[in-house]
Amino acid sequence: MADLQDELQATAEAGRLDAPAKRKPKPSRRFGAAEPIAPPDGTTEPGTTEPGTADGAKAPEAAPEAAGRLADPEGAEQSDGLEEAHAFLADHPVADGYSGLPWVLRHLPWYELELGESGVDTDVPRMREGHIGALFWSLHLSEPLTGDRAVGASLEQLDLVHKAVEADPEHLRLVRTAGEVTDARNRGRVAILLGPAGAPALGDSLAILRALHALGLKALTLAGVSWASEAGLSRFGEEVVREMNRVGVLADLSGASEQTIRRTLAVSRAPVLCTRSAAHALRPHPANLSDDLLAALGEAHGLCMVPLTSEQTGPSVRDVADHLDHVRSIAGPQSVGLSGTYDSGAAHPEDLIDASCYPHLVAELLHRGWSHDDLALLTWGNVQRVLRSADFTARAARDRREASTARIADLDG
Amino acid sequence: MTGTGSLEEARELLREFPIADGHNDLPWALRQQVRYDLGARDIATDQSAYLHTDLARLGAGGVGAQFWSVYVPSNSAFLPGAVPATLEQIDCVRQLIDRYPARLRSALTAADMEAARTEGRIASLMGAEGGHSIDNSLATLRALYALGVRYMTLTHNDNIAWADSATDEPAVGGLSAFGRAVVGEMNREGMLVDLSHVAATTMRDALDASAAPVIFSHSSSRAVCDHPRNIPDDVLERLPANGGVAMVTFVPKFVLQAAVDWTAAADENMRAHGLHHLDTTPEAMRVHREFEERNPRPVATVATVADHLDHMREVAGVDHLGIGGDYDGTAFTPDGLNDVSGYPNLIAELLDRGWSRTDLAKLTWRNAVRVLGAAEDVARDLKSRTAPSNATLEQLDG
Numbered sequence: 117m118a119d120l121q122d123e124l125q126a127t128a129e130a131g132r133l134d135a136p137a138k139r140k141p142k143p144s145r146r147f148g149a150a151e152p153i154a155p156p157d158g159t160t161e162p163g164t165t166e167p168g169t170a171d172g173a174k175a176p177e178a179a180p181e182a183a184g185r186l187a188d189p190e191g192a193e194q195s196d197g198l199e200e201a202h203a204f205l206a207d208h209p210v211a212d213g214y215s216g217l218p219w220v221l222r223h224l225p226w227y228e229l230e231l232g233e234s235g236v237d238t239d240v241p242r243m244r245e246g247h248i249g250a251l252f253w254s255l256h257l258s259e260p261l262t263g264d265r266a267v268g269a270s271l272e273q274l275d276l277v278h279k280a281v282e283a284d285p286e287h288l289r290l291v292r293t294a295g296e297v298t299d300a301r302n303r304g305r306v307a308i309l310l311g312p313a314g315a316p317a318l319g320d321s322l323a324i325l326r327a328l329h330a331l332g333l334k335a336l337t338l339a340g341v342s343w344a345s346e347a348g349l350s351r352f353g354e355e356v357v358r359e360m361n362r363v364g365v366l367a368d369l370s371g372a373s374e375q376t377i378r379r380t381l382a383v384s385r386a387p388v389l390c391t392r393s394a395a396h397a398l399r400p401h402p403a404n405l406s407d408d409l410l411a412a413l414g415e416a417h418g419l420c421m422v423p424l425t426s427e428q429t430g431p432s433v434r435d436v437a438d439h440l441d442h443v444r445s446i447a448g449p450q451s452v453g454l455s456g457t458y459d460s461g462a463a464h465p466e467d468l469i470d471a472s473c474y475p476h477l478v479a480e481l482l483h484r485g486w487s488h489d490d491l492a493l494l495t496w497g498n499v500q501r502v503l504r505s506a507d508f509t510a511r512a513a514r515d516r517r518e519a520s521t522a523r524i525a526d527l528d529g
Numbered sequence: 530m531t532g533t534g535s536l537e538e539a540r541e542l543l544r545e546f547p548i549a550d551g552h553n554d555l556p557w558a559l560r561q562q563v564r565y566d567l568g569a570r571d572i573a574t575d576q577s578a579y580l581h582t583d584l585a586r587l588g589a590g591g592v593g594a595q596f597w598s599v600y601v602p603s604n605s606a607f608l609p610g611a612v613p614a615t616l617e618q619i620d621c622v623r624q625l626i627d628r629y630p631a632r633l634r635s636a637l638t639a640a641d642m643e644a645a646r647t648e649g650r651i652a653s654l655m656g657a658e659g660g661h662s663i664d665n666s667l668a669t670l671r672a673l674y675a676l677g678v679r680y681m682t683l684t685h686n687d688n689i690a691w692a693d694s695a696t697d698e699p700a701v702g703g704l705s706a707f708g709r710a711v712v713g714e715m716n717r718e719g720m721l722v723d724l725s726h727v728a729a730t731t732m733r734d735a736l737d738a739s740a741a742p743v744i745f746s747h748s749s750s751r752a753v754c755d756h757p758r759n760i761p762d763d764v765l766e767r768l769p770a771n772g773g774v775a776m777v778t779f780v781p782k783f784v785l786q787a788a789v790d791w792t793a794a795a796d797e798n799m800r801a802h803g804l805h806h807l808d809t810t811p812e813a814m815r816v817h818r819e820f821e822e823r824n825p826r827p828v829a830t831v832a833t834v835a836d837h838l839d840h841m842r843e844v845a846g847v848d849h850l851g852i853g854g855d856y857d858g859t860a861f862t863p864d865g866l867n868d869v870s871g872y873p874n875l876i877a878e879l880l881d882r883g884w885s886r887t888d889l890a891k892l893t894w895r896n897a898v899r900v901l902g903a904a905e906d907v908a909r910d911l912k913s914r915t916a917p918s919n920a921t922l923e924q925l926d927g
Contacts, residue, residue, distance in 0.1 A: 263609075264609045264610050264611075264612060265609075267612055268612045268613075268664050268666060271668060271672040272666055272668035272672075274672060275672050275675075276668065278675070279917055319613040319616075321613060321616070321617055323565070323616060323617040323621070324613055324617065324620070326620050327616040327620050330676055331675055331676065518568075519620075519627070521564065521566050521567075523564065
């Protein structure tokens with residue numbers, strides 16, 4: 117229970133550890149050959165950084181890519197907002213609901229996350245600059261694998277995440293519980309959560325769900341299988357949700373059918389996630405949620421994590437902020453979260469092109485008058501609440517319920 | 530027959546150094562009989578009508594550690610489902626451990642085995658029976674390790690792409706290049722390389738390739754009983770240098786020459802009737818029953834198994850012996866070793882044959898713990914020097 121009250125409390129250590137990344141000169145998006153690399157002796161930052169305080173470095177850093185914006189008369193004000201955003205995020209980092217990094221890494225012959233990796237949108241320097249404190253690494257497979265092949269491929273993705281995290285223990289830590297997220301943050305590490313995986317990864321077997329959970333799986337997307345389809349959850353599908361509750365795997369409903377979403381909200385004893393859903397009322401993308409569903413999600417204390425993708429939210433920071441405003445007003449401030457959706461192949465709004473860009477979004481929300489309390493829930497608090505609630509549900513359910521041996525052939529015949 | 534005095538002494542010995550058994554197929558039996566409904570085969574109650582194994586008989590047998598096999602079939606009809614089914618088998622063992630915490634304890638290391646012994650619980654380890662369980666993926670191999678699997682038999686009854694089985698036609702001629710990479714990755718993780726079921730050529734290649742001691746989780750001596758599932762003397766002779774452990778098995782059709790011959794004759798009889806030798810249709814069973822009426826099935830005994838151990842001790846040395854009963858993985862068992870309560874009879878027989886208490890402690894417990902600890906040491910060393918491998922079958926075997 118010790119972790120119940122700490123999610124909004126900034127820790128001095130984490131804040132200080134975040135600082136060096138801010139001082140780093142902003143690279144122009146791509147880490148090319150000219151990108152300064154930390155010397156191999158372990159000195160933390162390149163000596164080329166301009167002297168002076170963090171404050172001095174930040175105003176110019178936004179210049180190259182936000183030129184259009186800074187050219188307008190509000191430029192100075194915006195840059196102040198950015199500074200405030202950095203300060204806010206240092207205390208309340210981002211818990212990001214979706215990264216497609218594992219699938220991208222699978223296809224790189226070699227990668228270097230710690231010092232900067234030009235082949236991806238997410239690496240340690242940019243996560244630091246973006247103040248990402250926790251990140252879901254998706255195990256979704258970008259190939260249409262089903263059945264037994266999907267199980268094996270998911271195991272390979274799990275192994276890849278384990279390896280990538282183990283390769284950089286100074287910055288990354290694989291976590292399974294809300295308490296471990298807090299612990300990672302207290303030690304200045306980015307907490308990596310495994311998931312969501314696609315439902316085909318289960319091979320229609322609850323035993324495999326438990327095995328994947330034992331390997332760290334934290335979220336599962338309920339779509340693309342016979343038991344979670346356009347028709348909603350089958351009887352086996354409901355049993356999957358109950359078993360997920362029992363072991364502590366969160367249901368991800370982004371991309372699920374409306375019937376599946378409603379049935380899962382009814383069946384699940386733990387809050388659910390939508391790891392990549394924005395407001396359908398603003399942009400009619402199939403994975404976006406109608407106001408009805410947003411309201412239902414809010415009532416169920418679930419979490420709608422708004423993706424930073426042009427396709428789902430629109431091409432600008434303001435578009436993303438509009439979605440966040442809308443979701444907050446319909447589902448409530450306790451039910452809105454962030455989902456970078458980087459390295460997923462999606463195009464991103466201008467100024468939000470990689471994992472380093474969260475301060476731009478937070479600056480916009482501050483500008484719109486979001487309270488610090490609501491912002492803290494948005495960036496960090498809501499994810500912690502949902503994780504903690506799932507952990508608690510699992511602990512309680514395990515004493516009441518035995519592991520289910522139900523089979524799809526028996527329930528769905 | 531052994532005197533009651535020896536049996537008493539055997540039991541007393543096993544209280545201090547219990548049996549660490551290399552192979553038990555309870556999970557597969559639970560899958561086949563009740564589809565993992567552990568309540569329907571509650572091993573806290575007497576299951577002698579259905580199983581060789583339950584908690585009371587494990588206690589009576591003096592079992593202190595068990596490698597539970599997470600076997601899945603290797604025949605081509607089953608193959609696409611090998612990885613998912615292996616995960617289900619692993620889940621079964623985990624559920625057993627969760628369900629009977631007072632008697633079973635999860636063990637991932639040699640230290641866990643000793644802790645279980647101290648607590649009087651049965652250290653529960655897992656072994657995968659056949660390289661088909663990783664579907665040619667080193668990542669899947671690591672996932673199995675992460676889930677608690679501590680040995681992998683390189684093949685089961687059928688060849689796989691990278692290793693020859695003892696009971697299939699030679700194809701690779703031992704281990705392929707990818708097969709050696711699998712062995713290397715097992716060494717790096719700390720998963721024991723199990724050479725039961727593999728061809729002698731594979732045994733020799735694996736001994737060449739492995740940086741860690743190997744095991745034979747359930748195999749006996751080919752010199753005593755000439756069956757391909759057993760270990761040739763030239764391989765046993767290499768165990769002292771390798772540090773590995775050969776765990777003698779009890780399966781009558783592997784350990785008793787008369788049973789080997791009888792099985793061959795029975796199979797031939799089936800073929801003569803135009804039937805497959807593993808056919809279990811009513812017609813086939815009738816043919817088999819008639820054969821058995823004319824030709825009584827030879828019965829192995831405790832002494833049969835002890836003969837193997839005597840020979841293996843001469844060739845490999847007492848530091849390289851263990852026990853792997855294969856209970857619930859075989860239809861027939863020797864007299865006196867009918868189920869998991871029978872181990873004291875074997876120990877009593879060996880006491881009567883003059884085995885010292887020190888030697889018996891090695892046979893039952895110490896060698897098995899030592900070999901797992903040695904694999905951990907090698908893994909620690911390799912992990913500090915090498916990165917995990919992502920080699921593929923296509924890359925290495927082209």
